Amino acid sequence: xxxxxxxxxxxxxxxxxxxxxxxxxxxxxxxxxxxxxxxxxxxxxxxxxxxxxxxxxxxxxxxxxxxxxxxxxxxxxxxxxxxxxxxxxxxxxxxxxxxxxxxxxxxxxxxxxxxxxxxxxxxxxxxxxxxxxxxxxxxxxxxxxxxxxxxxxxxxxxxxxxxxxxxxxxxxxxxxxxxxxxxxxxxxxxxxxxxxxxxxxxxxxxxxxxxxxxxxxxxxxxxxx
Numbered sequence: 001x002x003x004x005x006x007x008x009x010x011x012x013x014x015x016x017x018x019x020x021x022x023x024x025x026x027x028x029x030x031x032x033x034x035x036x037x038x039x040x041x042x043x044x045x046x047x048x049x050x051x052x053x054x055x056x057x058x059x060x061x062x063x064x065x066x067x068x069x070x071x072x073x074x075x076x077x078x079x080x081x082x083x084x085x086x087x088x089x090x091x092x093x094x095x096x097x098x099x100x101x102x103x104x105x106x107x108x109x110x111x112x113x114x115x116x117x118x119x120x121x122x123x124x125x126x127x128x129x130x131x132x133x134x135x136x137x138x139x140x141x142x143x144x145x146x147x148x149x150x151x152x153x154x155x156x157x158x159x160x161x162x163x164x165x166x167x168x169x170x171x172x173x174x175x176x177x178x179x180x181x182x183x184x185x186x187x188x189x190x191x192x193x194x195x196x197x198x199x200x201x202x203x204x205x206x207x208x209x210x211x212x213x214x215x216x217x218x219x220x221x222x223x224x225x
Contacts, residue, residue: 009183032110062168113147
């Protein structure tokens with residue numbers, strides 16, 4: 001059965017995934033909106049950078065984040081200068097790494113949803129003298145609701161399942177950076193296969209439920225058209 005360390009890892013994982021999902025929606029929404037409507041020559045470059053975690057090995061991404069946030073990295077020197085210390089092997093560093101790692105899982109569904117809306121509803125709202133901000137919240141958000149739902153679920157689920165980035169940036173510190181994936185690894189490494197089975201089975205059920213919700217509420221969750 002599960003022990004106190006297992007429950008601690010579960011609670012920490014849920015806390016991490018919830019916080020990261022909120023940040024992803026706040027950060028990913030304007031990025032997705034810009035990618036959906038811009039004609040800038042930078043669109044391809046920005047889009048590729050956002051999608052990079054999809055193809056980049058997590059260990060590689062985690063390594064470079066570790067270097068950037070370390071004592072000699074640009075981010076690490078900045079955080080030390082403002083009195084925050086270095087971010088690797090802290091919960092804050094884990095949050096930043098998770099946001100970067102899961103960003104494409106939020107941006108791409110939102111971008112698809114925004115592109116599917118088209119320009120006609122925006123033009124109609126403009127003729128009614130609605131401000132851009134009012135148009136976004138009263139027109140765009142309701143029409144793009146399936147995209148927001150898909151982005152939220154995928155961002156949350158992907159954060160819960162990450163391992164390589166967590167290992168590189170967060171380490172394996174109990175009640176601080178030890179999430180479910182690391183706890184499963186610890187059980188397997190010490191030969192505690194029964195405990196690993198309980199956590200792994202829980203992750204398996206969770207993953208199936210996530211996909212079931214996605215395909216039930218949004219018939220085509222990967223392309224909101």
